[in-house]
Amino acid sequence: MTYKTLTAASVAALMLGSTGAFADTWRYAFEEAMDEVQGKFAQKFKEEVEANSDHEIQLFPFGTLGESADTMEQAQSGIVQFVDQSPGFTGALIPEAQVFFVPYLLPQDQDHLVKFFRTSKTIHELFPPLYADQGLELLTMFPEGEVMMTTQEPVTSPADLDEVKFRVMTNPLLVESYNAFGATPTPLPWGEVYGGLQTGIIQGQENPAFFIESTKMYEVTDYITRTGHNNFTTAVMANKDFFDELPEEDKTVIHNAMEAAFDYIVDYQTGLTETSLEKIKEAKPSITITDLTEEQRQPFMDTADSVEEEFLKIGGSQAQAILDQMKADLEAAAQ
Numbered sequence: 001m002t003y004k005t006l007t008a009a010s011v012a013a014l015m016l017g018s019t020g021a022f023a024d025t026w027r028y029a030f031e032e033a034m035d036e037v038q039g040k041f042a043q044k045f046k047e048e049v050e051a052n053s054d055h056e057i058q059l060f061p062f063g064t065l066g067e068s069a070d071t072m073e074q075a076q077s078g079i080v081q082f083v084d085q086s087p088g089f090t091g092a093l094i095p096e097a098q099v100f101f102v103p104y105l106l107p108q109d110q111d112h113l114v115k116f117f118r119t120s121k122t123i124h125e126l127f128p129p130l131y132a133d134q135g136l137e138l139l140t141m142f143p144e145g146e147v148m149m150t151t152q153e154p155v156t157s158p159a160d161l162d163e164v165k166f167r168v169m170t171n172p173l174l175v176e177s178y179n180a181f182g183a184t185p186t187p188l189p190w191g192e193v194y195g196g197l198q199t200g201i202i203q204g205q206e207n208p209a210f211f212i213e214s215t216k217m218y219e220v221t222d223y224i225t226r227t228g229h230n231n232f233t234t235a236v237m238a239n240k241d242f243f244d245e246l247p248e249e250d251k252t253v254i255h256n257a258m259e260a261a262f263d264y265i266v267d268y269q270t271g272l273t274e275t276s277l278e279k280i281k282e283a284k285p286s287i288t289i290t291d292l293t294e295e296q297r298q299p300f301m302d303t304a305d306s307v308e309e310e311f312l313k314i315g316g317s318q319a320q321a322i323l324d325q326m327k328a329d330l331e332a333a334a335q
């Protein structure tokens with residue numbers, strides 16, 4: 001869907017200007033619902049900006065302006081000023097952002113992970129010029145939780161994924177990763193996932209527990225498997241021309257609001273994975289949730305080197321520099 005094919009309701013919403021109490025309105029589109037992690041982050045950002053400036057933030061959750069690819073187009077062309085798009089959908093635009101799909105690169109330890117996001121030179125120094133080349137000001141990246149596999153049959157080894165049509169985000173390295181895991185990766189936009197699982201077009205997908213719960217994906221899946229291979233990363237950006245033209249004062253308001261929203265979302269996610277899994281078990285007692293042992297994880301871990309090599313081939317001209325810096329950042333954050 002493009003701007004031209006937006007529903008009448010969405011266009012009407014877009015055209016609604018400031019309510020009068022504000023100097024102007026900035027539009028912020030994201031890939032999830034209001035009560036999901038990206039929505040909570042966006043609401044905190046809005047609250048901070050509106051409390052500290054005369055700008056209003058208008059929020060557009062998933063579906064109101066189209067799929068992730070549509071909102072990215074809208075952000076690049078300045079129809080929306082802010083967009084939250086996960087690197088899972090940014091692969092074609094910024095090939096280096098695929099680094100987040102090298103399995104077992106990001107730690108599962110929450111403190112280590114959060115420290116990495118806060119201090120990473122890769123995120124704060126190397127990525128911004130790559131996003132800028134695409135007309136985007138990279139404002140922040142944050143983690144959304146341990147990624148888990150949902151399937152119709154049990155998974156304890158890569159052999160169990162043989163012939164499983166496994167939905168992944170539209171990211172070439174994620175496709176490679178699931179090829180290496182032994183599955184048949186099927187890239188699809190988010191809007192097609194629930195129906196695809198329901199009709200059997202796909203038999204598996206991966207996402208954090210909160211999202212499996214809130215989107216009721218557990219209804220169309222029988223097994224949840226914790227392989228520990230990744231943590232869901234997302235990124236918030238502004239249209240670069242819009243951002244560059246802002247007075248320093250507004251840039252500071254935006255940066256401060258991003259920092260406040262980052263702190264808030266880290267706190268918000270404390271215990272969220274376990275609470276979400278409990279809610280899933282309550283809603284569907286027949287579901288099987290398995291945390292693979294180190295031994296069971298090993299064959300999945302053994303694929304990491306080949307996916308890393310593939311990243312160096314398809315991850316753009318800065319792939320090697322990004323991977324090296326990312327490893328250095330992870331090591332530094334472990335101290």
Ligand code: 6CS
Nearest residue numbers: 031032169190207208211
């Ligand atoms: O799997 C997806 O496509 C979606 N997953 C999450 C956690 N957020 C947005 C994204 O579109």
